[in-house]
């Protein structure tokens with residue numbers, strides 16, 4: 023770390039794995055630039071302070087019952103959290119800003135950086151005269167475009183004729199009309215006022231950070247976002263290249279994956295993981311496991327505990343299939359994903375296209391098979407398959423023969439070679455952006471200057 027610059031930054035991540043990782047990466051970057059770090063976090067999904075002994079962690083109560091933490095409706099969870107955390111967050115901030123220990127007197131609190139989906143922070147920060155910067159974990163094009171979703175839902179797009187399924191959504195490219203219903207799956211009117219509030223919170227902030235985006239991945243959307251939000255925007259690139267996210271994992275990664283990968287041939291393994299939130303049915307798990315087994319390629323399958331509806335883990339996989347899986351596959355509850363993607367044996371990633379997973383795959387040059395479930399994943403998947411053309415889209419077909427075919431096309435056929443070559447170019451461009459004088463590197467310098475100036 024550089025010598026302390028006498029400034030402290032307060033970070034307030036959303037308590038979801040896909041949001042904690044990028045925020046902690048940003049904390050590590052700022053710490054390496056001399057800032058002291060305080061992370062305010064909920065009791066639910068609390069990060070492990072022992073993994074970051076140089077940061078100060080302050081826990082606030084979140085009011086969630088055990089049952090509420092298990093809901094699959096993320097919008098509902100987030101609106102509840104926003105309601106119940108406002109007052110504890112205010113108390114915590116008041117205490118911090120008014121504490122007068124000698125240590126604090128030597129340090130100035132520069133700003134609050136919070137996830138875009140915390141929507142109560144604006145009047146609070148204003149009342150303390152504290153500059154506030156918003157962080158989005160989404161792809162720029164999704165964050166910029168998603169404010170139109172309530173309107174799309176109202177207008178039409180939930181009941182489609184067969185003939186229009188593949189038509190483009192003019193207002194939100196490169197989505198196709200058939201992508202809209204899964205994006206809005208389970209979303210209700212709750213979303214409308216929540217989106218409005220996110221927009222207002224962003225437009226009144228002192229800046230907007232995209233942690234895992236850069237000009238190379240998001241040029242057009244960045245230009246439009248700069249026009250529309252009218253606040254400084256920092257696209258600081260996939261920072262996990264320099265600071266691995268593993269230390270902020272809420273689950274324990276099964277390290278035996280790596281020894282298993284060591285025994286496989288180069289680029290022969292298909293890795294499958296659906297991130298920290300997506301759920302599947304028992305029959306979907308069985309179709310996936312058959313598809314992978316029938317492809318005859320080695321595979322590493324992550325099944326998160328509780329991610330298969332109405333079961334604990336993989337106990338519903340029939341014995342005959344388990345025998346087949348043992349021949350070529352390995353199943354774990356959570357993988358050290360970035361290490362897996364880096365491994366020479368990994369040849370493809372069957373992914374739900376969460377933005378972190380998508381960028382991690384791009385950074386390691388691993389082509390994808392896209393199986394998005396909800397929300398931003400649908401847009402990310404379209405970029406992978408239709409715009410960058412570095413993956414094969416399953417178009418939602420969770421069927422064993424479709425999966426088997428996609429794995430073989432990607433790993434064994436000439437089409438896979440072409441996709442791999444394109445992915446290599448994309449990887450090189452994105453990696454260049456975080457190197458000295460690359461676009462993300464410069465953006466990070468501007469961000470550091472801005473925070474120092476508060």
Ligand code: UDX
Pocket residue numbers: 038039040041043159160161267271275295296297298299300324355356357358359360375376377378379380382398399
């Ligand atoms: C969700 C959204 O889908 C995502 O786009 C948004 O930006 C944040 O919320 P999630 O579904 O968890 O996130 O997916 P993703 O964004 O891919 O993040 C998952 C993270 O967990 C990645 O950093 C990945 O490396 C890590 N992971 C996943 C593991 O370390 N091990 C695993 O086995 C699976």
